[in-house]
Amino acid sequence: MSRRLMRMAGAWIVAAGLLAAGSSLVLAQAGAAEAQAGPTAPQDPAGEFVPVKSLPQQEQLPAAPLLVAAYAFVWMALLVYVWTIWRRLMKVEREVRELSSRVSEGAPRR
Amino acid sequence: MMAFFRVAALVMRKDLTVEVRSREILYTTIFFAVSCVLVFAFALVKEGRPLEDAAAGIMWISVAFSGTLALGRTFERERHAETLRALMLAPASRPALYVGKLLGIVLLLLVVEAVLVPLVGLLFHAPIANSPFRLMALLVLGTIGFSAVGTLFAAMLVRARSRDVMLPILLYPITIPVIIAGVRGTAALLEPVPAVELADMWMALLAFFDIVFVTLALWTFEPLMTE
Amino acid sequence: MAKVYPVLTLVAMALFAVAPAVVARTPVEATMGLVQKIFYYHVPAAMVMFIAASVCGVASAVYLFRARPGADRLAVAAAELTVVFGLIVLVTGPLWARKSWGVWWQWDARLTSTLLMWMIFVACLMVRRFGGAGAEKLSAAMALFGMANVPFVYISVNIWRTLHPTTAVIPKLPGGMRGPFWFCALSFMLLFGLLLALRVRLEERRAEVEELYLVADHD
Numbered sequence: 001m002s003r004r005l006m007r008m009a010g011a012w013i014v015a016a017g018l019l020a021a022g023s024s025l026v027l028a029q030a031g032a033a034e035a036q037a038g039p040t041a042p043q044d045p046a047g048e049f050v051p052v053k054s055l056p057q058q059e060q061l062p063a064a065p066l067l068v069a070a071y072a073f074v075w076m077a078l079l080v081y082v083w084t085i086w087r088r089l090m091k092v093e094r095e096v097r098e099l100s101s102r103v104s105e106g107a108p109r110r
Numbered sequence: 111m112m113a114f115f116r117v118a119a120l121v122m123r124k125d126l127t128v129e130v131r132s133r134e135i136l137y138t139t140i141f142f143a144v145s146c147v148l149v150f151a152f153a154l155v156k157e158g159r160p161l162e163d164a165a166a167g168i169m170w171i172s173v174a175f176s177g178t179l180a181l182g183r184t185f186e187r188e189r190h191a192e193t194l195r196a197l198m199l200a201p202a203s204r205p206a207l208y209v210g211k212l213l214g215i216v217l218l219l220l221v222v223e224a225v226l227v228p229l230v231g232l233l234f235h236a237p238i239a240n241s242p243f244r245l246m247a248l249l250v251l252g253t254i255g256f257s258a259v260g261t262l263f264a265a266m267l268v269r270a271r272s273r274d275v276m277l278p279i280l281l282y283p284i285t286i287p288v289i290i291a292g293v294r295g296t297a298a299l300l301e302p303v304p305a306v307e308l309a310d311m312w313m314a315l316l317a318f319f320d321i322v323f324v325t326l327a328l329w330t331f332e333p334l335m336t337e
Numbered sequence: 338m339a340k341v342y343p344v345l346t347l348v349a350m351a352l353f354a355v356a357p358a359v360v361a362r363t364p365v366e367a368t369m370g371l372v373q374k375i376f377y378y379h380v381p382a383a384m385v386m387f388i389a390a391s392v393c394g395v396a397s398a399v400y401l402f403r404a405r406p407g408a409d410r411l412a413v414a415a416a417e418l419t420v421v422f423g424l425i426v427l428v429t430g431p432l433w434a435r436k437s438w439g440v441w442w443q444w445d446a447r448l449t450s451t452l453l454m455w456m457i458f459v460a461c462l463m464v465r466r467f468g469g470a471g472a473e474k475l476s477a478a479m480a481l482f483g484m485a486n487v488p489f490v491y492i493s494v495n496i497w498r499t500l501h502p503t504t505a506v507i508p509k510l511p512g513g514m515r516g517p518f519w520f521c522a523l524s525f526m527l528l529f530g531l532l533l534a535l536r537v538r539l540e541e542r543r544a545e546v547e548e549l550y551l552v553a554d555h556d
């Protein structure tokens with residue numbers, strides 16, 4: 001049962017990795033399109049709306065890298081976490097196998 | 111009900127008696143708190159004078175740091191003499207023991223604050239006499255909140271490994287809201303014209319924290335201390 | 338029980354595969370623009386963080402008061418997931434805030450209380466690792482305080498005035514955003530359930546190893 005789980009986890013990781021790469025590309029394309037399409041007015045705590053072009057250069061932050069970074073981080077965090085579980089599970093499975101063989105070896109000698 | 115308070119009072123009196131004889135923890139904690147204030151005063155100096163708005167923050171940070179030390183030292187003393195196990199063996203209700211220890215710590219910290227607050231007022235030109243009763247209420251409520259969690263964890267950590275570093279790790283994430291409320295309330299009171307409603311709001315929040323923390327601590331003290 | 342895992346994993350994978358495409362087609366928000374689309378991962382992750390924290394708290398209470406080892410296993414799994422999903426919230430949030438508010442971080446009620454709650458669960462894991470014997474009970478007590486934080490963090494944004502959007506945003510989501518949002522929320526929760534089961538399984542195997550060690554040494 002646990003071997004099936006490990007294989008499932010592995011398949012999940014590979015598939016998710018491919019999907020992450022693919023979706024990041026999709027989103028980046030969508031982002032590029034949006035950035036060219038219309039002005040995005042950044043929120044001004046004072047309550048005013050300011051057209052994008054009259055802002056100083058450094059405030060015209062492109063949104064797409066932030067969006068892609070956010071989604072990429074989510075995927076990465078989940079993948080890394082699944083990988084750590086898988087790694088620990090493999091270690092424990094190995095210990096179980098070693099101990100089982102040790103116990104079964106010990107028994108007949110008695 | 112009366113037995114509960116009698117046990118708590120007994121434990122508190124025991125702690126106070128032990129402390130009054132040596133005054134070790136009291137003196138060292140006061141000295142540490144004063145050093146803390148001085149370190150911050152010198153670190154936050156501008157043109158030869160300490161930052162005046164920093165008084166509230168520095169006061170509470172010093173209370174938090176010296177409180178952590180005092181908690182560690184108090185329970186270290188218990189561990190050394192194995193009196194904690196004796197207390198646990200006594201036929202007294204565990205929550206009452208907890209309340210007794212809590213009152214002892216709170217009293218110790220209040221004495222430290224009695225020294226600290228005038229010093230902070232002096233060094234930072236802070237108008238601590240503006241609303242003295244509200245300031246005292248803030249300090250009492252904040253100290254109770256901080257000590258409630260601290261006593262619980264310090265008692266449990268007596269038997270744990272790396273207990274000295276574990277106490278801050280466990281204590282600070284839980285008690286930082288208490289410190290924040292204390293600092294904001296004190297800052298409101300130390301303004302040239304004290305913002306009394308704001309301070310009252312923070313005081314209400316502190317009271318809320320106190321109720322939640324003491325309730326949780328009373329609830330979990332027994333299973334935590336039982337092996 | 339074992340037969341349901343492959344099906345659930347496939348469903349979760351499918352949901353996650355579709356999610357970015359679904360999100361790419363959502364309407365762009367008026368004031369915040371493209372970066373608002375982080376919302377579709379940020380808020381479901383926060384929902385899962387709250388659920389995980391609550392599961393950890395309840396399991397810890399059961400462990401403290403009923404001394405059931407299964408409850409402790411569930412508590413450690415839930416604590417780890419609170420830390421993971423909390424990290425997701427605390428990273429995607431600032432990435433959104435950088436564009437939307439102009440700063441990476443604000444010490445307002447919502448952000449501060451979320452960070453503190455996250456740190457409580459990190460401390461839970463640390464005390465289990467470095468606390469020596471009896472650390473599980475300490476971790477359980479911490480988790481109770483952590484769970485007590487959950488309602489406070491949730492309503493903090495309604496009580497205090499912060500830059501962070503209030504909880505009223507979710508019920509008032511416009512139609513084009515509502516579907517994708519709940520789709521993402523569902524996939525995150527399904528993922529949480531799966532990861533929780535997987536992690537608890539790891540703890541159960543570890544417990545089996547302990548048993549085997551006892552048997553092996555006894556010989």
